[in-house]
Amino acid sequence: MIIRSLFVPLVGVALLFGSTAMAAAAKTPTAFTATYRVTQGGMPLGDAKVTLRPAGDGEWVYSKSIKGSGGMAALLAANLEESSRFRWKGAVPEAVSYDYQLTSAIKSKQRHLRVDWAKKQVSVDEGKGANTYPAAPGMVERNTLALAIGMALRDGGKTLALPVAVKQQVETQNFKVTGKETIKVPAGSFDAERVERTDADRGFSAWYVPDRYPLPVKLSQHDGGNVEMELLSYRAD
Template sequence: MTQSNTLRTFAAGLALAFSAPAAFAATTPAAFTATYQVSQGGQAIGEAVVTLKPAGDGQWEYSNQTKGTSGLAAALGANSNETTRFRWNNNAPETVSYDYRMDAAIKSKQRHTNVNWTTNQVTVDEGKGPMNYASVPGLVDRNTAPYAIGLALRAGKQSVSLPVAVKRNVETQTFKVAGKDTVKVPAGSFQAERVERSDDTKAFSAWYAPQKYPVPVKLAQSDGGNLTLELVSYKNGN
């Protein structure tokens, strides 16, 4: 595992590559804090804390802060912060803005995404000049994806085709429930639904207990570094 691969996979945190369209969710937002252990190759390297809270003006803030606590991630000072503001539209989140920043001793990276729902335009800027493309209804960025897919599963969906805001365009991604497994994580043992991406060859699995939590209890991504996230604790409210 190279230093660049370690940084890339660690900084990914909970940025799952899927989201849910407006028709899937049937609930309203509820604030929470979820804490995860981040491991690589079976060794704990960090912690991720995901929070959802009201942001005023009918919007919500969904943040994911990932910090290296041991191993190479700690030695390199690898930390990432992702913050999304979304509006609640047709019983589902729609991204208004998304900010990503990764800092480490040898490199840093940032991205700002803004969605203008009046003009239906997405603007993405990584510090080298903005890129623009058209938005679509139900658009969700990668940061809010864990929450959005959890709501879809809670509503009984078994497969979804999803509009995801990426760097240069809206990318349609497809996911399905591939089975049910017993999953043991620091937060406990769960009968979980295993979600896999079906339109891409990347090795990716996420386990949900959707009637209990709207975010995954476990995420495993072997592409790029065997990164695993396991739920440690979940708390309702701010």
């Protein structure tokens, strides 16, 4: 069992907003805390905690932590910590930095991403030397992907073309809303919008209720081990 970023498939920042930047900014979420139940193949792995907090100077910090408390995750003492700093560009969480740290009894992994907007350059370092490439306006990274999708859906987006800072470049990924479904999770029963990726077979589905939450109420990811996340609670702080 390997814990990794469980929002990885939900990539990017929507370029097709129907509102003005001022109207979009007025709808950006305030600070919040969300918790998820994480399972793999139906077996519990632990809970994930996701938070959004203001950082001053117009920037925000979006963090996710998963501490393995069940199955192999507990046995291996596996823990995942991710933290992103970004600035709102309209309703887009435009990347400033991202830090990823996975630790366990048998391995560890890290990634540090920095964006120099003055030079329009991204730097990514996984401990073996930094790789650099050009930044793109409205670009997000792997940790803020779920938030970016949720904001796009809140503005009425149904087909999304999204620029994402990955390891060696900014790539455009495509998603669409494929329909509505009733979803039951620990936080309740919801009429949710189902989102699928359309330009790659990544084996995932995500369900959003964009008029209530900026994050998905459920995520199912089959690429890498049948991992599911279901919303336990959400509160505005």
